[in-house]
Amino acid sequence: KQEVTQIPAALSVPEGENLVLNCSFTDSAIYNLQWFRQDPGKGLTSLLLIQSSQREQTSGRLNASLDKSSGRSTLYIAASQPGDSATYLCAVGMNYGGSQGNLIFGKGTKLSVKP
Amino acid sequence: DVKVTQSSRYLVKRTGEKVFLECVQDMDHENMFWYRQDPGLGLRLIYFSYDVKMKEKGDIPEGYSVSREKKERFSLILESASTNQTSMYLCASSPGIVRGMLETQYFGPGTRLLVL
Numbered sequence: 001k002q003e004v005t006q007i008p009a010a011l012s013v014p015e016g017e018n019l020v021l022n023c024s025f026t027d028s029a030i031y032n033l034q035w036f037r038q039d040p041g042k043g044l045t046s047l048l049l050i051q052s053s054q055r056e057q058t059s060g061r062l063n064a065s066l067d068k069s070s071g072r073s074t075l076y077i078a079a080s081q082p083g084d085s086a087t088y089l090c091a092v093g094m095n096y097g098g099s100q101g102n103l104i105f106g107k108g109t110k111l112s113v114k115p
Numbered sequence: 116d117v118k119v120t121q122s123s124r125y126l127v128k129r130t131g132e133k134v135f136l137e138c139v140q141d142m143d144h145e146n147m148f149w150y151r152q153d154p155g156l157g158l159r160l161i162y163f164s165y166d167v168k169m170k171e172k173g174d175i176p177e178g179y180s181v182s183r184e185k186k187e188r189f190s191l192i193l194e195s196a197s198t199n200q201t202s203m204y205l206c207a208s209s210p211g212i213v214r215g216m217l218e219t220q221y222f223g224p225g226t227r228l229l230v231l
Contacts, residue, residue: 031217043119043205043222051216089158093217102148102173103220107157 002027006090006106013080014114021075021109023090028068031093034103035064035075038087047088048075080113087111118142119208119223126228134193136226138206146209147189148220149173149181151202158205164189165211196230203227 003026013019023033032051036044048057048064050073056065063076077084087110091103122137138147148163150173160173162181170181178200182190189208193200204227207220 031212034219041225041227043224046219046221049219102160102163105158107155
């Protein structure tokens with residue numbers, strides 16, 4: 001059974017710092033890996049999606065990498081800002097039987113960026 | 116822009132009540148999902164549907180049922196609400212696998228349910 005682990009569970013950094021969030025998964029037979037952001041009391045917003053054949057994706061100050069063979073992904077945030085404060089969730093896309101691809105989520109990393 | 120709406124942001128119900136949570140998406144997506152999110156447990160899949168009138172159990176279907184009579188609407192039903200169903204409920208939709216690629220899921224804002 002696929003398990004997704006995110007380390008650390010919480011992170012507090014000063015504004016301007018570059019930081020890395022980690023995600024690991026146990027089963028490498030994935031469709032893709034996604035990073036989501038969740039603000040308190042809100043739904044999830046997709047940040048980056050890396051297909052299983054890709055190694056990385058970039059969007060603005062965010063860069064996500066995928067090493068399928070080792071079961072790892074990292075989300076790199078450059079020049080962090082207070083507005084980046086949120087919980088970041090990693091999810092792997094799997095194919096279960098007749099389903100059209102389900103997501104297995106990690107428990108998230110709660111990021112706090114101090115001004 | 117994809118829009119996924121949920122009928123209520125906050126809901127308070129009594130133990131034993133029948134509870135309906137509604138989710139509507141406007142992008143003609145095939146797949147729809149219901150999750151619950153609890154501190155320390157993360158998001159867990161309750162049910163999903165990949166077509167009208169089709170439903171599949173997720174990881175924690177006990178105590179829940181679902182209905183998908185129309186493509187755009189996916190309802191979660193708590194037949195007899197219990198206090199351990201107090202949670203944040205999130206609905207999502209997705210086009211599924213398109214040209215061999217699994218597309219992302221789009222989430223609604225969530226419904227925070229309190230069962231007293």
